[in-house]
Every structure is written in C-alpha cells, then in structure tokens.
Amino acid sequence: MKKISIPQEAGIFFVFLTMVLIFSLLSENFFTLTNASVLLLNGAIIALIALGQTFVLLTGGIDLSTGANVAMSGIIATVLMRSGLPWWMAALGAAFCGSLLGVINGLIIHYIEIPPFIVTFAAMGVASSIPMIITRAESIQITQAEFAWIGQGNVLGVPVPVILVFLAAIVSSILLKNTVLGTHIYALGGNKLAARLSGINVMKTTVFVYAFSGFLAGVAGVVATSRLNVGYPQTGTGNQLFYSIAAAVVGGVSLFGGIGTIRGAISGVLLISTISNGMNVVNVSSYWQPLVIGLIILGGVSFDSKRSSRREGARSKPRGKPQILTRIKK
Numbered sequence: 625m626k627k628i629s630i631p632q633e634a635g636i637f638f639v640f641l642t643m644v645l646i647f648s649l650l651s652e653n654f655f656t657l658t659n660a661s662v663l664l665l666n667g668a669i670i671a672l673i674a675l676g677q678t679f680v681l682l683t684g685g686i687d688l689s690t691g692a693n694v695a696m697s698g699i700i701a702t703v704l705m706r707s708g709l710p711w712w713m714a715a716l717g718a719a720f721c722g723s724l725l726g727v728i729n730g731l732i733i734h735y736i737e738i739p740p741f742i743v744t745f746a747a748m749g750v751a752s753s754i755p756m757i758i759t760r761a762e763s764i765q766i767t768q769a770e771f772a773w774i775g776q777g778n779v780l781g782v783p784v785p786v787i788l789v790f791l792a793a794i795v796s797s798i799l800l801k802n803t804v805l806g807t808h809i810y811a812l813g814g815n816k817l818a819a820r821l822s823g824i825n826v827m828k829t830t831v832f833v834y835a836f837s838g839f840l841a842g843v844a845g846v847v848a849t850s851r852l853n854v855g856y857p858q859t860g861t862g863n864q865l866f867y868s869i870a871a872a873v874v875g876g877v878s879l880f881g882g883i884g885t886i887r888g889a890i891s892g893v894l895l896i897s898t899i900s901n902g903m904n905v906v907n908v909s910s911y912w913q914p915l916v917i918g919l920i921i922l923g924g925v926s927f928d929s930k931r932s933s934r935r936e937g938a939r940s941k942p943r944g945k946p947q948i949l950t951r952i953k954k
Contacts, residue, residue, distance in 0.1 A: 636875060636891040640898060647902035654905045661783070665851070667897030668785035669694070669860070671890065672844040673868035674875075675789075675796050676726075676837030678889045681872055682800075683812045683833050684881025685733065685740035689725060690841040690868065692751035694860025697722040697845030699755035701771075702764045702855030711771040715846045722842020723835045725751055730831035755857035764855035775850030785847045792840060797886040809833060813881025863900075863914060870917050871896045896920070 648655040673690045680687045701718035705711055725747060732743050766772075777784045800806035808829045811819040820826050841860075848859045875892025877884030896917065903913055 636888070636895055640891065640895045643895065643898050643902060647898070647905060650902075650906045654902060659901065659905060663897055663901040664786050665783055666901065667893055668783075668789045669844050669848050669864055670867045670871060670897060671789045671893040672792060672840045672847070673864055674871040674889050674893050675792050675886065676840035677868050678796070678872050678875075678877050678884060678886065679800075679809065679833040680740070680837050681813075681877045681879060682809050682881060682884055683830065684816065685830075685833070686744065686869070686879070687726070687729065687834060687837045687841075688741065688744040688865065689729065689747035689751050690837060690844075691860045691862070691865030692748045693722050693725055693838055693841035694845040694848055694864060695755050695856075695858055696725070696751045697842035698849030698859045699758055699764065699855050699857055701846050701849055702766055703758060705766060705768050705771060706764070711768040714768075715771070715774060718846050719839055719842035722845060723839035726834040726836065726838020726841075727831055729838070730834035733834070734827045734830045752858075755855075759855065759857045761857060763857070766849075766853055766855060771850055772853050773850070775847050776853075785851070788843065788847065792843070793886055793890055800886060805829070805832065810882055813878075813883075815882075863917070866914065867896050867900065867917060868893075870920055874920055 644655070653659060673694070677687055677690060697718040700721050701714045704714035704717050709717065729740075729743055729747050732738060733740050774784055779787055800809065808819070808824045811822070811824055812826060812829050816826065819829075844864075845860060849855055852859065871892035872884070872889050873879060873892070874895055875884070875888035875890070877889055877892075899916065899920075900913060903916070904910075
C-alpha cells in the first residue's frame with residue numbers, strides 16, 4: 625500500500641487556519657474584505673523580503689541588511705524621480721541599487737571570508753545611513769503621481785503588490801526546483817566544502833543569492849514608498865526584517881542551510897502576517913508583537929536545531945556490521 629505523503633507546509637497551514645478562527649471569534653472586524661486587503665498589502669512587503677531571505681538561508685547565510693535596503697531603495701526611487709527620470713525607470717533603478725548592495729555583500733563574504741552575519745550587519749548600518757544623509761532625516765515628496773500605482777493600483781481587482789509577490793514566488797520556485805543554480809544553492813547549504821570539491825562555483829552562487837535578496841528588498845522598498853506616496857528615510861527599518869526571517873524559519877527554511885521551499889516561506893508569511901494583523905485588530909499593544917514573533921522564531925529555530933541534529937546523527941550512524949565485529953565472529 626502506497627504511503628500518503630503529507631507536505632511539510634500542511635502543519636503551518638493548519639496553524640494559520642487556527643489563528644484565523646481565533647481572531648475571527650475575538651473580533652468581528654477581522655474576517656472582512658477590508659481587513660483581508662490590509663493583511664495582504666502589509667504581508668506583501670514581508671513576503672518579498674522573505675523570498676529573498678530564503679535564498680540566502682538555503683546557503684547557510686543570513687541577510688540582515690534587507691530592512692535598511694528597503695529604506696535606501698525607496699529614497700533612491702524618490703530622488704531619481706525628482707531628477708527627472710520617469711517613475712518606472714526610477715523604480716527599476718532603485719531595485720538595481722538594492723541588488724548592487726547584495727552583490728557587494730556576496731563578494732565580501734566570499735573573498736574576505738567574513739561571516740555573513742557580520743557583513744550584512746555592517747551593510748545594514750551603511751544602507752540605513754544613506755537615506756538619512758540624502759534626506760537629512762526628512763521626508764521627500766514624490767513628484768510623479770503615476771508612481772503610486774505600484775503600491776496602490778489594481779489589475780483586474782487584484783492589488784499590484786500582491787501580483788508582484790505572486791510573480792516573485794513563481795520565479796523563485798522555478799529557480800530553486802528547475803535549474804542547475806537551484807541545485808547548487810541547496811548543495812552549498814548542505815555542505816560547502818563538498819559543493820566546492822564537486823565543481824560548484826561557490827563565488828557565483830553566493831553572490832547570486834545575496835544579489836537576489838537585495839533585488840527583492842529593493843522591490844519591497846519601491847512598493848512601500850509607493851504605498852506611503854512619500855519618500856520616508858526610515859521605511860522598512862521597523863519589524864519587516866524581523867518578520868521576514870521569522871516567516872522563512874517558521875515556514876521550514878533551515879537556518880543551517882540546505883532545507884526549505886518557497887511554498888513553505890509563503891506559508892510562513894501568511895502565518896506571521898495574520899498574527900501581526902490579528903493583534904492589531906484586537907487592539908493588542910504593539911509592544912507585545914515583537915515578543916510573540918520572537919517566541920515563534922525561538923520555537924522554529926529550536927525545532928530546526930533538533931531536526932538538524934537528527935539528520936547529522938542519521939548520517940554518522942554506521943551502515944551494516946562494523947568490520948571488527950565481523951572479524952571476531954569469523
């Protein structure tokens with residue numbers, strides 16, 4: 625009899641449905657079309673960052689610069705529009721700058737061999753300072769009204785940010801599941817030394833995942849700035865980074881690398897966004913939200929650590945009878 629395999633994401637989706645039920649019972653304003661729209665739009669920013677973060681985590685790294693990248697990219701888009709560039713070119717230029725930050729992170733991590741945590745933490749400081757320096761810590765008005773379409777527009781009734789997340793998720797899933805690059809990303813996270821010895825170009829793979837993470841953070845910055853319709857130098861420097869890592873980890877993406885799926889990351893985004901939105905709807909103080917999300921991360925990392933330990937134990941367990949016992953029996 626063939627065993628029925630239950631997807632790993634099924635448990636997360638069950639928890640998501642449970643949270644929807646709980647918040648619906650606590651507040652009649654939760655299960656409404658208006659609130660669902662707010663949830664999806666707020667979740668879109670987290671989803672874009674989490675998708676890029678997933679690629680980095682799969683290699684065993686981490687990108688702490690994504691939140692600051694959101695702020696930097698948003699201000700760059702605003703400045704480019706004020707310089708005369710059309711809004712769509714400004715948006716592309718901002719996303720490119722976000723990707724460039726990721727390329728620099730990847731090159732430093734590979735060639736100077738500094739831990740990703742340190743490199744991206746330093747990049748976070750640099751990227752968060754750039755918009756403050758450019759704007760002198762003041763908001764900048766957007767000069768082109770068409771730019772608001774990216775964050776506030778709809779296509780056949782579907783919000784543009786949700787469409788962007790959908791496209792990013794499809795591209796990400798194809799890259800990981802159907803390309804040689806995806807195989808290399810998983811291999812690098814599984815065992816870096818073995819990946820190098822097997823002929824995988826570690827430098828190109830490392831630079832790509834950080835560039836991709838930076839690009840999606842740049843897109844998130846454009847979306848966030850478009851939604852606000854103003855260039856705010858601290859956009860994205862709040863809980864977005866915190867929530868995106870939580871979403872990826874809760875979705876089954878291992879902090880130790882080599883394990884995780886895009887479907888899991890999106891499931892984690894839905895769960896984290898629902899919890900955050902639900903607490904706002906039932907008037908839970910914002911001071912409690914990081915505490916709850918922190919406990920969720922702790923639980924996810926604890927589970928991931930146990931899973932990693934079991935996996936290493938299974939690998940080290942000898943197969944067959946030890947040679948010394950075979951000799952004694954003879």
